[in-house]
Amino acid sequence: MNMDVPFAPVVVTAAQMQAIEARIFSHGMPVAALMEKVAQRITQRIQQRYPLPQFPRAAILVGPGHNGGDALVVARELHHRGYQVQMHQPVSTLKPLTADHARYAQHLGLSFCQNSQDWLAADFIVDGLFGFGLTRPVSGALADLVAVINQSSVPVVSIDLPSGLHTDSGAVLGTAIAARHSYCLGLWKRAFFQTAALPYLGQAELIPFDIPALDQAAILSQSAPIQLITPSLVRQLLPWDRPPAAHKYQVGSLLLICGSQQYPGAALLCARSAQASGVGMLYVAVPQSLRLWVVSQIPEAVVIACPETDTGAIAALPSDIHWERIDAIALGPGLGDSPIVPALLAVDKPLVLDADALNQLAQMPVEATLQARSSPTLLTPHGGEFKRLFPREAERNGDLMNCVRDLASQLHVVLVLKGAKTFIAGPDGCLWINPESTPALARGGSGDVLTGLMGGLLAQHPQPAASSGWITQLAATAVWWHAQAGCFAAQRYSQLSVSPSLLVDTLKDSLAHLRLA
Numbered sequence: 001m002n003m004d005v006p007f008a009p010v011v012v013t014a015a016q017m018q019a020i021e022a023r024i025f026s027h028g029m030p031v032a033a034l035m036e037k038v039a040q041r042i043t044q045r046i047q048q049r050y051p052l053p054q055f056p057r058a059a060i061l062v063g064p065g066h067n068g069g070d071a072l073v074v075a076r077e078l079h080h081r082g083y084q085v086q087m088h089q090p091v092s093t094l095k096p097l098t099a100d101h102a103r104y105a106q107h108l109g110l111s112f113c114q115n116s117q118d119w120l121a122a123d124f125i126v127d128g129l130f131g132f133g134l135t136r137p138v139s140g141a142l143a144d145l146v147a148v149i150n151q152s153s154v155p156v157v158s159i160d161l162p163s164g165l166h167t168d169s170g171a172v173l174g175t176a177i178a179a180r181h182s183y184c185l186g187l188w189k190r191a192f193f194q195t196a197a198l199p200y201l202g203q204a205e206l207i208p209f210d211i212p213a214l215d216q217a218a219i220l221s222q223s224a225p226i227q228l229i230t231p232s233l234v235r236q237l238l239p240w241d242r243p244p245a246a247h248k249y250q251v252g253s254l255l256l257i258c259g260s261q262q263y264p265g266a267a268l269l270c271a272r273s274a275q276a277s278g279v280g281m282l283y284v285a286v287p288q289s290l291r292l293w294v295v296s297q298i299p300e301a302v303v304i305a306c307p308e309t310d311t312g313a314i315a316a317l318p319s320d321i322h323w324e325r326i327d328a329i330a331l332g333p334g335l336g337d338s339p340i341v342p343a344l345l346a347v348d349k350p351l352v353l354d355a356d357a358l359n360q361l362a363q364m365p366v367e368a369t370l371q372a373r374s375s376p377t378l379l380t381p382h383g384g385e386f387k388r389l390f391p392r393e394a395e396r397n398g399d400l401m402n403c404v405r406d407l408a409s410q411l412h413v414v415l416v417l418k419g420a421k422t423f424i425a426g427p428d429g430c431l432w433i434n435p436e437s438t439p440a441l442a443r444g445g446s447g448d449v450l451t452g453l454m455g456g457l458l459a460q461h462p463q464p465a466a467s468s469g470w471i472t473q474l475a476a477t478a479v480w481w482h483a484q485a486g487c488f489a490a491q492r493y494s495q496l497s498v499s500p501s502l503l504v505d506t507l508k509d510s511l512a513h514l515r516l517a
């Protein structure tokens with residue numbers, strides 16, 4: 001198998017972006033030339049989004065730094081292209097380059113407007129107040145201005161990122177502009193994938209400016225990368241073509257251990273999704289009272305009936321399981337208070353842990369238990385499970401991206417923190433982010449579908465080839481496929497219609513779409 005990772009977009013901190021820019025400038029690229037180049041590209045994009053005939057009036061918000069400088073170049077270019085441009089500059093002191101652009105705008109006769117009511121009578125606003133140079137909270141008159149803009153119904157295009165957001169954590173510093181479109185410049189900044197920032201970003205787009213690969217690598221190779229999952233990565237990792245003489249035990253055997261009388265549905269969703277992953281053999285261990293029901297719903301699965309506890313959870317696994325046939329295990333959805341988790345953590349097989357398995361792990365010495373494992377371990381907590389597992393880390397470290405990364409390398413696991421933007425970190429410190437998903441997935445049972453899919457993909461891959469980085473990418477592939485199925489179903493029907501059952505049914509459609517694209 002080709003283990004090269006195809007090109008994937010990177011995600012950077014403000015400090016990394018500044019260091020890359022500084023390198024470019026030190027090698028002779030004039031600051032003003034870069035600003036001009038970037039602003040031309042932004043202008044072009046604005047023209048496409050807000051064509052002159054329908055949106056003739058532009059209001060430009062000019063900040064003190066180079067974000068304001070970008071905005072002034074955009075103002076000038078929109079003026080030259082026939083837009084009626086009005087500007088508002090709420091801070092009097094400008095950086096020298098920004099001040100030059102302001103002087104030239106005045107020379108061209110562009111008006112600076114003091115009254116925000118006049119200024120707001122525009123068809124769209126360009127927000128060039130602050131970019132990655134925002135260091136302290138937006139307050140006083142500036143905060144009032146942001147409130148007026150947010151209360152108006154005029155659409156806002158934010159340059160680089162909505163003013164008021166912290167470039168790394170995505171936290172709102174005092175207050176922030178709620179944009180309709182955000183044009184992130186150069187490389188994706190972390191804020192674009194942070195939960196706190198999502199309500200402010202609107203539709204996010206990258207405006208590249210031809211950063212030389214050498215300069216980018218010089219700065220970013222100093223630490224493990226943060227990258228976005230792309231269709232080409234997924235395409236490479238999916239086990240599309242089976243050997244011509246394959247038999248069912250050669251294309252992945254997954255043991256799914258899930259369900260209880262209290263949560264039978266979780267077992268079914270997880271099993272149906274594992275089936276959809278293409279796994280060769282699917283064994284589903286459930287409490288014995290669920291056996292017939294599961295068999296009737298998934299005739300393809302070998303359903304293993306387990307003795308039950310008083311509460312209807314799995315009391316133990318039967319002794320006749322053919323462990324040598326099992327390539328991977330997925331444990332947790334709907335498991336309830338089954339006492340089998342500690343024994344399974346000791347089994348030397350690749351293991352996906354979710355839901356109740358994670359809650360039980362949280363009651364154990366987490367670090368020692370995970371570090372004692374010899375096979376790959378994948379944890380898929382949502383935010384609540386994550387806090388239960390790692391309360392100190394979740395509290396201490398404001399930035400979950402760093403937190404997930406540190407934990408994955410420290411514990412030598414693949415850690416998948418599920419959310420609107422799911423983070424997937426591996427033992428090597430690499431972090432993948434799923435850039436595209438849908439809130440249609442915010443529904444009980446969606447996570448069970450992911451567990452089955454991830455377990456199924458894990459089982460289908462030959463273990464000797466499985467480096468830790470590669471297993472992380474496999475987990476990322478499952479996350480991507482799951483989210484794409486959600487997007488696909490939401491688009492075909494509506495966000496309201498994406499039940500986890502429909503999600504399972506749509507897995508094959510999103511896969512077909514990927515294969516044909």
Ligand SMILES: NC(=O)C1=CN([C@@H]2O[C@H](COP(=O)(O)OP(=O)(O)OC[C@H]3O[C@@H](n4cnc5c(N)ncnc54)[C@H](O)[C@@H]3O)[C@@H](O)[C@H]2O)[C@@H](O)CC1
Nearest residue numbers: 031038064065066067130131132133134135136137138160
């Ligand atoms: N350096 C360049 O030539 C390039 C810059 N670019 C643009 O430049 C931006 C970064 O420029 P800067 O580093 O000048 O930073 P910003 O324009 O984001 O803002 C920095 C200025 O805001 C002030 N400031 C920070 N927080 C404040 C607050 N709460 N209240 C009032 N004032 C506050 C600072 O004192 C400083 O004057 C990027 O986001 C991007 O838009 C990009 O166009 C790429 C090229």
Ligand SMILES: Nc1ncnc2c1ncn2[C@@H]1O[C@H](COP(=O)(O)OP(=O)(O)O)[C@@H](O)[C@H]1O
Nearest residue numbers: 382419420437438439441442444445446447448
């Ligand atoms: N707002 C959202 N946008 C995108 N994806 C979401 C959103 N909310 C939840 N999800 C996804 O839905 C799934 C929910 O999983 P989980 O919370 O474990 O649900 P359950 O335990 O009910 O099955 C995760 O994959 C998560 O990433």
Ligand SMILES: [K+]
Nearest residue numbers: 130159161163
């Ligand atoms: K901005």
